[in-house]
Amino acid sequence: MDFKSSDSLSPGTAGPGTVAMGGPATRTVVGPRTEDALPASATAAVKIVIVGGFGVGKTTLVGSVSEIRPLTTEETMTQAGVGVDDVVGVERKTSTTVAMDFGRISINDELVLYLFGTPGQQRFWFLWNGLFQGALGAVVLVDTRRLEVSFDVIGRLEERGVPFVVAINSFMGAPDYPTEELRTALDLPDYVPIVACDARKRSSSRDVLLSLMRYLHSLAVTPEPS
């Protein structure tokens, strides 16, 4: 198997978690680098999901705010039974694997925030059960050159009752629509925040997360508008 991290990341000499140990028989230790270890006091974690089409800047956003170099995890979708192998008596399964990038921000000594980037296309929705379970909320990352992907994603999040904000990633040459025009185009209710961002900038990406948190805070103190 070949697990490639995003090509938008700077190349390292070794994989993120691979530390070569010296000595006659060189041994490879798998795990986080010492500086990437969480304190023993870390007792709780929360997560936010970044969702959007290919190339919209999910990995870039995760990478610009993460305290660790973004990691890649995978989830398999197993379809049982297409052909049952009678000879061995083992059910043949076809599995498709999708990679998700994620990063981490230590909020304080006890609390850790994880950010997961996931592709928005419908064929990846099988990932969503595990991903959105218990998630605080989501950021829908939008490239105004390709609004289509966002429609399905937004509809799906609304169906699942996942609170989200929409972040418009500013690409060179992308049409610069007024917010209200985008709101209409995306058929978004008034109360859903729309923010502009440059996913390459840490402060801009942080502000996207902060606007999601402010929105969640408003939902927590006042009942959801209807």
Add this chain to the structure above:
Amino acid sequence: MSGSDKVWDDADPERLYVITGGRSGDSQGGSIGLVTLIVSQSVPTAGMQPEHATIVRMCQAPLSVAEISAYLHLPVSVVTVLVTDLLAESRVEARALVARAQLPEPSLIEAVMHGLQKL
């Protein structure tokens, strides 16, 4: 185009089958999720399955299931099975996700905001 969104069709089911002893992980439900923090309660001992030993070694400091999956290059569903084994033997401890129960606690949100503002 990001390589990370690529769909692999070459996950080796045989290898994964051997590691889990044919058990399938339910990564959708159960108490272990992507960001459940796993912390070792022991050190690896001789005779442990290599993947179990690696997890115990890796989790001397807390580590999420997603991170274990990334470092081991194993699917989350497989890691879930392995971690469940270790939990049953009390070799590791699991620290749960703080879930969004309907609407999140304002104080939890405030804590996260405060942490983000320091970035």
